[in-house]
Amino acid sequence: MPATFLDSGLHRPALRVRAAWSPLLAASLFCAVLFLLLCVQVGGSRGALPFDEAAAALLSPYRSPGLLASFALLTVLGSGNGVVLAGALASACLALQRRWRLAAVFWGVLACSGVSAWAVKVLVARPRPEFIEGFAASSPSFPSSHAVAALAGYGFLAYVLARDARPATRxxxxxxxxxLVVLVAGSRVMLGLHHASDVIGGLLLAGCWFLAGVLAARRMSSR
Incomplete structure (x- = not known):
């Protein structure tokens, strides 16, 4: 009798929806906790972490002019203008399909991730690494806004556009x-514009908002 009761309860729509949400919520909170821990470590050290120094030493021999030029082109894809342009095109596709709410969730994820990234930049105020000749940036270093925009923007767009497609397309x-996210995020370290921990922090922060966006999209679908 108890087993029958439990089995019947699991078939209720509300319980099935909650069961689907739980892993997403747990993953989002896990990313948030890791990001906060990294913030504390970066804020306490102010300079490069041992991991950052090891990553910079590993990449240094490969920074040829040709490779740097290639990564300079790739990093543009993670700029605000690049992500906004891709988002505008994707939103037009969603509008043609009358999927307005999904487009709204995308812009919400992009806006929240961008605002939170800049707020943390100002609060932590981490100096940039020593620049390579020909490359420079003026904003604080942690977290990498390019990494944030790449994951929150391109990652969520891929989810929205392919969520109802065939498994192979997904x-x-x-x-x-x-x-694309790995290349954009890696380009920031290769070009010497960010520490490796800046990029990791950006991906963790964006991961929180990405998962929150997926959660919101699934909740809308369940309704």
Whole structure:
């Protein structure tokens, strides 16, 4: 009798929806906790962490002019203008499909991640690493806003555009978005514009908002 009662309860729509939300919420909170811990470590050290120094030493031999020029082109994809342009095009596609609310969630994720990233930049005020000749940036270093924009923007766009597609298309969108995010995030360290921990912090922060956006999109679908 107890087993029958439990089994019947699991078939209720509300319980099924909550069961689907729980992993997303837990993952978002996990990213938030890791990000806060990294903030404390970065704020306490002010300079480069041992991990940052090791990453910079590992990449230094590969910073040829040709490779740096290639990464300079890639990093533009993670700029605010690049992500906003991609978002505008994707929003037009969603509008044609009458999926206005998903477009609104995307812009909400992008705005919240961007505002929170700049707030942390101002609060932590971490200096940039020593610049490579020909590359420079003026804002505080932690977290990397390019990494934030790449994951929150391209990652959520891939989810929104492919969520109702065939499994093969969803996998292709996931792989393409992951590759793009990795290249944009890695370009910031390769070009010497960020410490490696800046990029990791940006990905963790964006991960919080990305998962929150997926949670909101699924909640709208359940209604």
């Amino acid at each position: 996998w292709l969108a996931a792989v393409a978005a992951t590759l």
